[in-house]
Amino acid sequence: MSLFLVNRYLGEEEDGSASKKSRSEALLAKLRQKAKEKQKQSLTEQRQPPPEEQAEQQDFKKKRKAEKESSQTPQPHKKRKSVVEPSFASDSDCKDEPIKEKKKAKKSANEKKKEDQSVKVETQVIGSAGQEDAQGEAEKAETENDTPTQTTEKTSPPTGFTVLGGFENKPVQKVHRVLPQWLAQPDMIHRDIKSNLVPFSDMPGLSSHLMKKLQNNGIQHLFPVQAEVIPAILESTQQGLLIGRGGYKPRDICVSAPTGSGKTLAFVIPVIQVLMERVVCEVRALAVLPTKELAQQVCKVFTSYAEGTNLKVVMVAGQKSFAAEEASLSEHRGGKRRSLADIVVATPGRLVDHINKNSGFCLEHLRFLIIDEADRMIDSMHQSWLSQVVKAVYRSGSGPEAMSIFRRTEPAHVTAASLSPPQMPLQKLLFSATLTQNPEKLQQLGLHQPRLFSSIHSQSSTAAPNQTQDRFDFPQGLTEYYVPCTLSKKPLLILHFILRMKLSPVLCFTNSRETAHRLYLLVQLFGGVQAAEFSSRLSPGERKRTLKEFEQGKIQLLISTDAAARGIDINGVKCVVNYDAPQYIRAYIHRIGRTARAGKAGLAFTFLLGVQEKNFLQMVVEAGSPGIQKQIVKPENLKGMEARYEQTLQELANAIKDEKAK
Numbered sequence: 046m047s048l049f050l051v052n053r054y055l056g057e058e059e060d061g062s063a064s065k066k067s068r069s070e071a072l073l074a075k076l077r078q079k080a081k082e083k084q085k086q087s088l089t090e091q092r093q094p095p096p097e098e099q100a101e102q103q104d105f106k107k108k109r110k111a112e113k114e115s116s117q118t119p120q121p122h123k124k125r126k127s128v129v130e131p132s133f134a135s136d137s138d139c140k141d142e143p144i145k146e147k148k149k150a151k152k153s154a155n156e157k158k159k160e161d162q163s164v165k166v167e168t169q170v171i172g173s174a175g176q177e178d179a180q181g182e183a184e185k186a187e188t189e190n191d192t193p194t195q196t197t198e199k200t201s202p203p204t205g206f207t208v209l210g211g212f213e214n215k216p217v218q219k220v221h222r223v224l225p226q227w228l229a230q231p232d233m234i235h236r237d238i239k240s241n242l243v244p245f246s247d248m249p250g251l252s253s254h255l256m257k258k259l260q261n262n263g264i265q266h267l268f269p270v271q272a273e274v275i276p277a278i279l280e281s282t283q284q285g286l287l288i289g290r291g292g293y294k295p296r297d298i299c300v301s302a303p304t305g306s307g308k309t310l311a312f313v314i315p316v317i318q319v320l321m322e323r324v325v326c327e328v329r330a331l332a333v334l335p336t337k338e339l340a341q342q343v344c345k346v347f348t349s350y351a352e353g354t355n356l357k358v359v360m361v362a363g364q365k366s367f368a369a370e371e372a373s374l375s376e377h378r379g380g381k382r383r384s385l386a387d388i389v390v391a392t393p394g395r396l397v398d399h400i401n402k403n404s405g406f407c408l409e410h411l412r413f414l415i416i417d418e419a420d421r422m423i424d425s426m427h428q429s430w431l432s433q434v435v436k437a438v439y440r441s442g443s444g445p446e447a448m449s450i451f452r453r454t455e456p457a458h459v460t461a462a463s464l465s466p467p468q469m470p471l472q473k474l475l476f477s478a479t480l481t482q483n484p485e486k487l488q489q490l491g492l493h494q495p496r497l498f499s500s501i502h503s504q505s506s507t508a509a510p511n512q513t514q515d516r517f518d519f520p521q522g523l524t525e526y527y528v529p530c531t532l533s534k535k536p537l538l539i540l541h542f543i544l545r546m547k548l549s550p551v552l553c554f555t556n557s558r559e560t561a562h563r564l565y566l567l568v569q570l571f572g573g574v575q576a577a578e579f580s581s582r583l584s585p586g587e588r589k590r591t592l593k594e595f596e597q598g599k600i601q602l603l604i605s606t607d608a609a610a611r612g613i614d615i616n617g618v619k620c621v622v623n624y625d626a627p628q629y630i631r632a633y634i635h636r637i638g639r640t641a642r643a644g645k646a647g648l649a650f651t652f653l654l655g656v657q658e659k660n661f662l663q664m665v666v667e668a669g670s671p672g673i674q675k676q677i678v679k680p681e682n683l684k685g686m687e688a689r690y691e692q693t694l695q696e697l698a699n700a701i702k703d704e705k706a707k
């Protein structure tokens with residue numbers, strides 16, 4: 046319903062409603078006629094205009110485009126103009142006319158436009174059905190006129206329906222991941238270990254005791270990650286254990302450096318140096334690792350460098366009984382608890398057990414929380430081990446000790462009141478070869494003003510739009526190969542690597558413990574190769590012994606699940622074979638990182654079935670691999686072993702049957 050009647054000047058002879066009506070009908074007829082003509086023309090006229098006409102048309106189109114653009118600004122009256130200018134857009138109308146004629150046509154079209162405007166206003170007010178039709182026709186003409194000639198010719202169906210534009214499916218733009226500044230601009234660590242060794246003399250803060258220890262352990266220089274991270278940790282404890290630099294809580298430290306780059310000493314050395322001067326024995330450093338083997342390995346390094354100091358290192362990873370671990374952590378004398386550990390190395394499960402069930406285990410003096418293999422530890426956060434540790438650290442804040450001057454309260458919002466009493470800081474130190482750049486995941490760690498040390502150069506605040514996964518750094522001395530193969534030839538290939546190519550010691554990874562066991566049995570039955578398996582089928586004691594024998598060179602081929610993929614530092618592994626291609630890039634990086642450690646050279650082979658090739662190679666390249674080469678093993682090279690292999694397969698079937706029967 047119209048609220049206002051807009052009266053317009055309609056010209057001298059248009060004063061009667063009858064004449065207005067007849068005039069609008071005449072106009073409507075004219076428009077219909079034009080629309081029909083245009084339709085016919087678009088169907089019949091296929092010929093290309095001569096070149097001079099084309100140029101003229103182009104000028105004309107440009108002009109029209111400019112007009113169209115200006116009409117897109119909110120000027121409703123101008124837009125109306127196009128309704129009554131069908132001749133302008135219709136190339137056919139002006140194609141054969143001289144310019145003068147065109148001007149004339151334009152003039153008359155303008156006149157028509159004025160008349161049409163008045164008609165339109167009238168029709169809106171009156172709102173009769175016939176007039177709505179007229180408007181529809183006029184709008185159709187407008188749409189047709191707005192559509193470029195080419196499109197009209199190609200897309201207008203002969204029925205005269207017009208396909209409205211602007212709704213085509215646009216490709217969805219990928220969201221760029223914007224990294225927080227601390228992740229986007231890390232402190233850089235040199236990738237090349239060998240050419241960036243740092244002499245001890247360039248590390249002025251290092252204690253003479255530790256320097257001597259390092260030298261005794263055959264270490265003459267510091268690796269780049271150690272040269273960057275050790276001073277950063279020492280700097281945060283310059284004013285003692287109780288307060289950070291300038292009285293502020295020290296920044297948490299995250300380290301992302303390749304496998305075998307020496308991350309363990311990057312935290313062991315500064316922690317020992319800071320705690321060496323302590324007077325009272327309390328748990329001040331806690332290192333959490335995902336597996337027993339890794340905890341054992343780190344505990345060994347801590348123990349080695351704490352030797353000759355008063356510091357006590359204790360491991361709680363389930364290697365011993367709970368009671369034995371309890372006894373090694375603390376004792377009760379004269380009704381008082383006394384800590385027997387300064388540094389605790391733990392796995393998350395056993396750690397939580399001690400927090401909850403061992404009243405002698407106290408974390409209230411904890412200064413360093415070291416999270417090694419941090420990305421893996423984030424994944425195990427569902428065990429809520431971190432929140433339990435934090436709760437245990439700030440336990441005293443609610444007890445009677447809360448009144449003491451060095452009370453600890455969980456950090457919250459910074460206010461003048463919250464900052465006034467000195468707080469013993471809890472500093473987190475994170476280490477990984479595949480540290481995630483996903484801020485959401487990192488957030489779970491509750492980091493305080495984190496500082497990142499990384500060896501990945503191409504980090505920018507915005508990840509590339511086609512980047513679907515994190516990028517990692519690969520060890521410098523590593524050469525990667527993939528070997529196209531079939532499922533049945535895989536065992537032959539591994540035998541070929543050891544017996545013909547003499548690549549041992551080989552660390553071979555499978556995706557399941559069943560495959561590891563079958564392959565182990567097969568190699569045993571084939572003969573000629575000293576092999577062992579390493580998986581959860583073995584007891585912790587057996588696993589420890591196996592690793593030791595492998596390191597001593599007694600085992601040529603160690604067939605393992607991912608149990609030995611992370612962190613395990615075995616000296617002298619020349620070659621890693623991915624018997625089964627790993628499904629995730631992190632698994633691949635950790636597996637191949639068991640060779641080419643500490644700046645040495647190493648080889649990594651991945652057996653790939655035809656169907657796996659494309660996806661696997663894409664995954665590796667996207668992760669930042671410097672290049673993976675194709676290694677073809679010719680079938681004739683395996684021929685000599687085939688007869689024996691067939692026989693072994695039968696023996697294997699029997700051996701498995703026997704095992705099942707047992």
Ligand SMILES: Nc1ncnc2c1ncn2[C@@H]1O[C@H](COP(=O)(O)OP(=O)(O)OP(=O)(O)O)[C@@H](O)[C@H]1O
Nearest residue numbers: 264266267268304305306307308309478612614643
């Ligand atoms: N400065 C050094 N000089 C010589 N050897 C070193 C030095 N630092 C570490 N190493 C040796 O390098 C090897 C790899 O060190 P480490 O296990 O700490 O690597 P990592 O970075 O933790 O590897 P991963 O990510 O696989 O756990 C170890 O055998 C260690 O003894």
